[in-house]
Amino acid sequence: MKTIEDLGDLAGQRVLVRSDLNVPIKDEVIGDDGRIRASLPTLIKLAKAGAKVIVTAHLGRPKGEPNPAYTLAPVAKRLGELLQPEGITVHFATDVTGESAQEAVQELDEGEVLLLENVRYDPREESKDEAQRGELADELAALADVFVSDGFGVVHRKQASVYDVARKLPHAAGGLVLAEVEVLKKLTEDPARPYVVVLGGAKVSDKLAVIDNLLAKADKLLIGGAMVFTFLKAQGHEVGKSLLEEDQLDIVRGYLKDAGDKIVLPTDIVVAPEFKGDSPATVVAADAIPADQLGLDIGPDSGKAFAAEVAGAKTVFWNGPMGVFEMAAFAGGTKAVAQALTEVDGLSVVGGGDSAAAVRQLGFADDAFGHISTGGGASLEYLEGKELPGLAVLEEG
Numbered sequence: 272m273k274t275i276e277d278l279g280d281l282a283g284q285r286v287l288v289r290s291d292l293n294v295p296i297k298d299e300v301i302g303d304d305g306r307i308r309a310s311l312p313t314l315i316k317l318a319k320a321g322a323k324v325i326v327t328a329h330l331g332r333p334k335g336e337p338n339p340a341y342t343l344a345p346v347a348k349r350l351g352e353l354l355q356p357e358g359i360t361v362h363f364a365t366d367v368t369g370e371s372a373q374e375a376v377q378e379l380d381e382g383e384v385l386l387l388e389n390v391r392y393d394p395r396e397e398s399k400d401e402a403q404r405g406e407l408a409d410e411l412a413a414l415a416d417v418f419v420s421d422g423f424g425v426v427h428r429k430q431a432s433v434y435d436v437a438r439k440l441p442h443a444a445g446g447l448v449l450a451e452v453e454v455l456k457k458l459t460e461d462p463a464r465p466y467v468v469v470l471g472g473a474k475v476s477d478k479l480a481v482i483d484n485l486l487a488k489a490d491k492l493l494i495g496g497a498m499v500f501t502f503l504k505a506q507g508h509e510v511g512k513s514l515l516e517e518d519q520l521d522i523v524r525g526y527l528k529d530a531g532d533k534i535v536l537p538t539d540i541v542v543a544p545e546f547k548g549d550s551p552a553t554v555v556a557a558d559a560i561p562a563d564q565l566g567l568d569i570g571p572d573s574g575k576a577f578a579a580e581v582a583g584a585k586t587v588f589w590n591g592p593m594g595v596f597e598m599a600a601f602a603g604g605t606k607a608v609a610q611a612l613t614e615v616d617g618l619s620v621v622g623g624g625d626s627a628a629a630v631r632q633l634g635f636a637d638d639a640f641g642h643i644s645t646g647g648g649a650s651l652e653y654l655e656g657k658e659l660p661g662l663a664v665l666e667e668g
């Protein structure tokens with residue numbers, strides 16, 4: 272993959288950057304701004320090189336039409352605050368490639384940054400139709416001279432601002448994409464052992480796909496989060512009102528049969544009658560979840576067992592919180608695993624938007640871990656051994 276250095280002298284050049292600025296926003300207030308911070312080094316590098324930096328990004332799922340609930344305006348503001356100490360001014364265009372974007376590009380000075388409005392306001396961004404995506408990519412490309420792909424969290428998506436636009440302009444991978452890929456390579460090519468993978472979170476079926484591949488590579492696979500209940504059910508236990516993916520049971524039975532003792536499940540579970548922070552929580556054995564309760568975290572014994580496996584590893588990849596960490600009563604498992612990751616003598620990687628937010632919310636510093644990935648889905652697909660369109664296209668000349 273070409274790097275920014277390979278693009279030559281960028282002074283006065285219009286550089287379109289695809290960043291991943293998809294941060295949690297509630298009532299116009301940004302929660303964890305980790306993804307914005309992770310995007311800064313590339314933007315600063317380009318601005319300091321005298322480029323006119325034009326950033327395209329998405330926020331949430333506005334379903335192909337403008338929707339003020341998904342405006343990037345608060346992100347532009349935050350970006351401006353973060354770049355101010357560098358003396359870099361940030362402008363905002365109120366559309367994706369329209370009049371506002373074109374005018375703002377016209378007026379952009381060298382060393383300044385322009386953020387375009389949410390690219391998913393345009394239905395062509397995520398279209399399955401290559402011609403449709405190509406049209407939007409042409410409009411984006413018309414705004415710039417070169418393209419830098421730095422939104423690692425979206426490189427697994429074949430979308431206009433990620434994939435198609437790279438075919439229209441001279442292109443390079445940004446520093447964030449390069450750093451993420453380097454870590455993923457370490458996880459897939461000859462990882463130091465023991466290699467422990469911890470999977471949790473809410474998106475069960477998304478994450479089940481990676482298990483196949485990881486079972487062949489990792490020494491231990493620890494399962495937490497909502498996924499646990501599909502595994503427990505597959506073992507024949509009742510899971511009460513917990514999240515369950517019935518249609519995945521056969522696949523999970525297969526994993527359990529093939530895995531030997533590689534798959535480690537929690538032995539105790541924190542349950543409550545309702546999905547509420549103040550619902551009375553109790554700890555039960557994993558094979559004795561009451562019918563009227565739901566599992567919201569791994570229990571304290573499991574937390575200790577998982578922590579011991581993690582702390583003894585030389586390579587750890589963790590994706591997905593162990594429980595509903597947003598509520599203090601159900602954050603214990605996530606905290607135990609996070610703490611253990613900070614003690615790893617080797618490579619520790621945290622992947623996934625919510626996992627990254629969790630470790631920060633629980634008070635851990637970013638540098639307590641070897642690497643905090645900005646891309647959950649992208650890193651999982653890489654670990655699955657899939658080709659990521661947004662990376663493959665950068666390898667094309």
Ligand code: ADP
Pocket residue numbers: 471472473474495496497514566567568590591592593594595596597622623624625626627647648
């Ligand atoms: P990531 O973004 O790190 O990939 P996910 O998006 O898959 O993680 O999942 C994060 C969410 O999973 C969190 O909001 C958390 O509350 C939820 N979660 C974890 N455990 C459970 C559970 N037992 N039941 C319901 N939700 C859970």
Ligand code: MG
Pocket residue numbers: 623624625647
């Ligand atoms: Mg998530």
